[in-house]
Amino acid sequence: MRISVNFILLVLLCLSPVFFNAQSPIIPEPTKAIAGKGQFLLDKNTSIASSDIRLQGVASFLKAQILTQTRIPLHTGDFHSKSRKQITLELVADESTGTEGYHLTISPREIKITGTTVSGVFYGAVSLVQLAVENTPKNGEVPINAWEIQDQPFYEWRGIMLDVSRYFIGKEKIKSILDWMAFYKLNTLHWHLTDATGWRMEILKYPKLALVGGVGDHFDPNLPAQYYTQSEIQEIVNYAAKLQIKVIPEIDMPGHATAANMAYPQFSGGGSEKYPEFTFDPGKESTYGYLTDILREVNALFPSGLLHLGGDEVSFGNQKWNLNKGISELKKKEKLNGLKDVEHYFMERMADSVFSMNAKVLAWDELAEIDLPKDKTIIYWWRHDKPEQFQKALEKGFSTVVCPRIPYYLDFVQDVNHRSGRKWDGAFSPIEAVYGFDVNHIVDGEKYGNQILGVQGNLWTETINSEARIDYMLFPRIAALAESAWTKTRNDYEEFESRLESHLELYDKQNIYCYNPIKPNLVPEPVHLLTE
CATH class of the missing domain: 3.20.20.80 (Glycosidases)
Structure with a gap:
């Protein structure tokens, strides 16, 4: 039986993660974000693995944030493992992302964060945290939508x-x-x-x-x-x-x-009536x-x-x-x-x-x-x-x-x-x-x-x-x-x-008492003590 090339391509396309243009929910808005097909299910069996000892701090940060925000405890994994349910952190040589940029790929099988510096990988981890808190945990799982994100800051x-x-x-x-x-x-x-x-x-x-x-x-x-x-x-x-x-x-x-001069007046150069x-x-x-x-x-x-x-x-x-x-x-x-x-x-x-x-x-x-x-x-x-x-x-x-x-x-x-x-x-x-x-x-x-x-x-x-x-x-x-x-x-x-x-x-x-610009009358303004 002869199988057409088009049929093979169609099968491969169905088996591969599919990405399409959509609006990322991340703040600040990434440089480039393409939505994928499917979701990564974050749960207690998910591990975090890094390729470099310098990324241990980022891994610790990510585990702590996921636990705080979702109540899901992640564990440390083996970077070279091919197992599912893994988040990998890696330092790579990629001039396109700059010193603080990162590349974040989320597919149903794995999440991968790369950057040229620790800061870059850290910011990729931050974006992952933002995506994780978009959905409410249910039955010990948090679904994270698939994304392909390449990002770097405009200002240092x-x-x-x-x-x-x-x-x-x-x-x-x-x-x-x-x-x-x-x-x-x-x-x-x-x-x-x-x-x-x-x-x-x-x-x-x-x-x-x-x-x-x-x-x-x-x-x-x-x-x-x-x-x-x-x-x-x-x-x-x-x-x-x-x-x-x-x-x-x-x-x-x-x-x-003034405060310093109250303590050591010998170094005071004086002031004015309003500003002694x-x-x-x-x-x-x-x-x-x-x-x-x-x-x-x-x-x-x-x-x-x-x-x-x-x-x-x-x-x-x-x-x-x-x-x-x-x-x-x-x-x-x-x-x-x-x-x-x-x-x-x-x-x-x-x-x-x-x-x-x-x-x-x-x-x-x-x-x-x-x-x-x-x-x-x-x-x-x-x-x-x-x-x-x-x-x-x-x-x-x-x-x-x-x-x-x-x-x-x-x-x-x-x-x-x-x-x-x-x-x-x-x-x-x-x-x-x-x-x-x-x-x-x-x-x-x-x-x-x-x-x-x-x-x-x-x-x-x-x-x-x-x-x-x-x-x-x-x-x-x-x-x-x-x-x-x-x-x-x-x-x-x-x-x-x-x-x-x-x-x-x-x-x-998180009990942050904030102004709501969408519903400006929702939270009353806390008034400072008028002394002037």
Whole structure:
């Protein structure tokens, strides 16, 4: 009997996994996702196997997440086994996925995740977790639809900033936020540890910084000192590293120094009526040694090799610099014309200290004015009303992180009817704006592509007085932020919102008190304590 070639091809096609174009439910949206035919049934007999000892952490993460999210305990398997029901993790040489990209294949027989780096395989595992939680476990099984996904991020810098000075965020809540950052493939936590309101980090050489400077918060100046011990700092940094997240500390200077000056007033440069004792003293030589000692301890605890020095809003409280004898002498000695020159001199001195530690300096966009080494400096563009500062930073060759108030300040309200939080001349930060922000509307993204590192959402805490309000301001905008950082082309908010629906259900299951942009009146806004 003669069998036709077409019949053979038809049989082979039926036996092979079939993939077709469909919309992936993953956030952030993958670069390429093709739906397959059939499902992989995840159950207690499923194993995870890796080809490289460096992937053991990813395997542990995946087992823990699947257990937490689905109650299904996976076990370790043999990478070379041909058995069914296996998830394999593998490092491969594949330039097409980039350093953080991955390839995820799900068929009824197996799940395979590959990447060129541990980070890439980790993000593939994260996508698998998102697909697993799409379906409810039944009879000890979770069906996961077949997919062929090839994915990589558009931006290398995908961040969240947490201000713990004005409202102290406890260690366990920080870890929870890190978990959600990993869930959305965000890779940078910018930790705003010091400000005028409070100093939140233990410094061994200067213990009063935390014990005195850590007293009070934005709402209650009499709260007992709240701060992170150095062992807690290490614990959080190590926890983040397992989630492929680097942690960047910010020690604000020369302004926003009130809390530090309460502890060690001999280094204060004074302030103004509204912002008392706001600055460090640039005219006292011992100030530089004091701050350098602090930064040495900070740098020792944060392996990222990145130190954010603030450098913003100094003019709020530098009026007493005009009456400072040491600063007058400094101006004559260094031929400085005014207070702005003094500020620049101070930051250049402190930058030199950071460079001597083999670390990079990060600062807000005010420092775009200073001629610091381009390969050792990163500028954060935050003043959305000053796009010229963004342009200036790029023209001077600085690598830049994009975090403008509108729409990336997450303390700004997200609904026109919200009463708590901030607005800027009526403007605020709805989730649609976070999702759709395009840097090309400000500068030529193609021209400066290599210098624009990525984007970051900043959660300042003047309007935060509870963990419920933290969640309400972060969720679900964290999902939109992640998509704006990972996915190059975003022009269909309605499609994004359709993917967001299942995530809103997940937040509810995990007791995340969040705003619902689809049903905006579903959850009432937690109101902060009005003190101003």
